[in-house]
Amino acid sequence: MWGRTIGMRNSMQDILIIEDNEELGILIRDFLIRDGYTVEWKTSAEEGLKLVEKAAFKILLLDVMLPGMDGYEALQQLRKKHGIPVLMMSAKTDDQSKILGLEVGADDYIDNPFSFPVLSSKIKALIRRSYDMREDKEILTYRNISMNVNDRTVFKNNRQINITGKEFDVLEYFLKHPEKVIKKEVLFNEVWGADCFSEMSSLTVYIRWLREKLEEDPKNPVLIQTVWKIGYKFGGSIEK
Template sequence: MSRVLVVDDDPRLLRTLSIALRGHGHEVLTSADGRGAVQAALEDDPDVVILDLGLPDIDGVEVLQQVRRASIVPVIVLSARHDSDDKIEALDLGADDYVTKPFGVEELLARVRAAVRRSSEGTRAIGTVSTDRFTLDFADRRATVEGEVVRLTPTEWRLLETLCRNPGHLVSQQDLLRQVWGPSYGRESNYLRVYANQLRRKLESDPSRPMHLITEPGLGYRFVL
């Protein structure tokens, strides 16, 4: 049974989601404000957090940042904001998925299942991946380049984890998008270009001629040791 923390200041939505989640076998925790959400996320050990950005006390973005400083629990953001910049900001700050209101309950349940699945896959030890230039310690989420610690965002770690589970093998754009960003993604190839370029600047000796994070144009990406 998965434990899901639902954070929203709308009591009707909290009730609706609680009933739906319990009906599908999840244990449900709820919070109607940001402070309670941070406390519950860090103390009650949920498997997934469903987080509304429009909270009465602390903005949901700040809640996300506070949670991410101490936890890698999957976070599905709920928001009435449809702008792609808002989505990119939330994802780059560590959200695992982004759902715009209004939404279908069945769709959200599918995203919760996907988040739980990705989280359980992520707990399978990849161990440490090392090249002549950099080392990626997936257990501790610690990256070093020529001995210096380099900060990677949660999204960058998820992208690397997906690629490093199958080193040397092509992972399609669609599979990468769905595994890193969620089941509703599959055509946003620009996301992959942005994050791949960020990772190359951080890890590769010559980002314009990468040796490890390789693009197969029109197909996908592969990680080469």
């Protein structure tokens, strides 16, 4: 079956591949799994974009020549909401095609056919450049939001935003428990401590501040959702 799922899990995965050629898709997927990555593979841009809305990935490998929506159009759609690093793969090796890919939002470009060692090198470099990953750092990511726990820095669409103090602690808890309903009391106790003298109303203030910095429309939040009479949910579907 094309576009099969490999190693599906709720937490962030490493790589999403969008490649319609079955033989090449299998080769890339199997090579990356042997290289130690967790991988998802889809055969159309439409399927891939739907998956990005539901799951978090460190990097996207995007073919240019796809059925239906091509790679350029898919990247334009992706960049409206997500800052995930993108490595474009294409048999179009002319400069104009590469320039177009970079102009619409690609982070790097690899000519197809390519050698797997070169692909591996580009992936490692792109991940390192995008997340500045080192062994002593912990990176949490959900959709277009990423957090470096050790440096206490937060990025939206790869741009740093000013989130510090208890705001950071609340967001860290959300990122460690994505798409789960969290009771207000649990969140407050985890961040402030059960013996804290602060009022529960403090949590509401920090939630509002986070929404102002993270949401496209803070008055109609889709990232930090209120679950009526219970608490909050970070990401996932909107409660009706």
